[in-house]
Amino acid sequence: METLLDLRDAFFNLDIILRASPILISGFWMTLKLILTVVPLGLLGGLIVALLYTVPSRAVRWPLIVYVDLFRAFPPLVLLVFIYAGLPFAGYEISAFAAVSLGFFLNTSSYYGEILRAGIESIPRGQVEAARSTGLSKWQAMTWVVLPQAVRNVLPDLISNTLEVAKLTSLASVVALPELLFQARQAQSLTFNATPIMAAAIVYFVLLWPLVRLLSRLEHRMIASH
Numbered sequence: 001m002e003t004l005l006d007l008r009d010a011f012f013n014l015d016i017i018l019r020a021s022p023i024l025i026s027g028f029w030m031t032l033k034l035i036l037t038v039v040p041l042g043l044l045g046g047l048i049v050a051l052l053y054t055v056p057s058r059a060v061r062w063p064l065i066v067y068v069d070l071f072r073a074f075p076p077l078v079l080l081v082f083i084y085a086g087l088p089f090a091g092y093e094i095s096a097f098a099a100v101s102l103g104f105f106l107n108t109s110s111y112y113g114e115i116l117r118a119g120i121e122s123i124p125r126g127q128v129e130a131a132r133s134t135g136l137s138k139w140q141a142m143t144w145v146v147l148p149q150a151v152r153n154v155l156p157d158l159i160s161n162t163l164e165v166a167k168l169t170s171l172a173s174v175v176a177l178p179e180l181l182f183q184a185r186q187a188q189s190l191t192f193n194a195t196p197i198m199a200a201a202i203v204y205f206v207l208l209w210p211l212v213r214l215l216s217r218l219e220h221r222m223i224a225s226h
Contacts, residue, residue, distance in 0.1 A: 017196070020195070023186060024183055026178065027178055027180035031169055032207075037101050042105060042108030042111075047112070047116060072114070079103045079106065080174055083103050084096060084175040087099070097177060100169075100175060104168070104169070112161060119153045119154035120147070128142075131146075170204075180204070183196075183200075185197070
């Protein structure tokens with residue numbers, strides 16, 4: 001019984017949660033703001049990457065391959081530090097939030113781009129030709145015929161990648177952006193207790209669990225349809 005009480009006091013101390021709640025709440029809002037910024041930016045960048053893959057030109061394709069391979073292989077933590085600490089040496093002052101947004105844009109656009117490219121390539125060429133025969137231009141056919149089907153085909157992968165992006169936002173603490181994990185660690189250092197870290201973990205779970213359930217339902221539905 002004493003061991004359980006010690007465990008509760010060390011990891012689930014309600015008094016510490018109440019005392020730390022103001023900075024944890026501010027960290028939550030910063031994390032939410034970050035997710036709502038980097039996910040759309042990554043999706044937009046990924047869409048541009050995927051569409052550029054359809055351009056039949058080596059002058060476009062080879063730089064694109066280098067871009068995608070580089071930022072998929074480059075550790076995001078190192079990338080954030082490089083942007084935040086390196087750009088000032090080149091004369092560009094950048095805030096922590098802007099540095100994280102730029103770093104995640106470069107990293108996530110390469111992953112989203114590969115996913116969307118696979119979706120586009122999964123659509124039979126005949127559908128594009130049929131759309132063109134009705135008078136649609138190449139980009140109209142891509143917009144109204146190919147992309148909706150492509151997104152549907154790779155939707156589980158898009159959601160799975162979005163989950164990873166949301167979890168990776170915790171790396172922003174390395175550049176002192178006051179997101180949820182950073183604030184939880186600050187509270188831990190002040191209280192000498194791990195409860196704020198556990199509280200942050202629970203918040204992440206509550207925030208991301210609906211996406212996890214949606215992903216599971218989509219995967220089961222796709223398996224059942226085959």
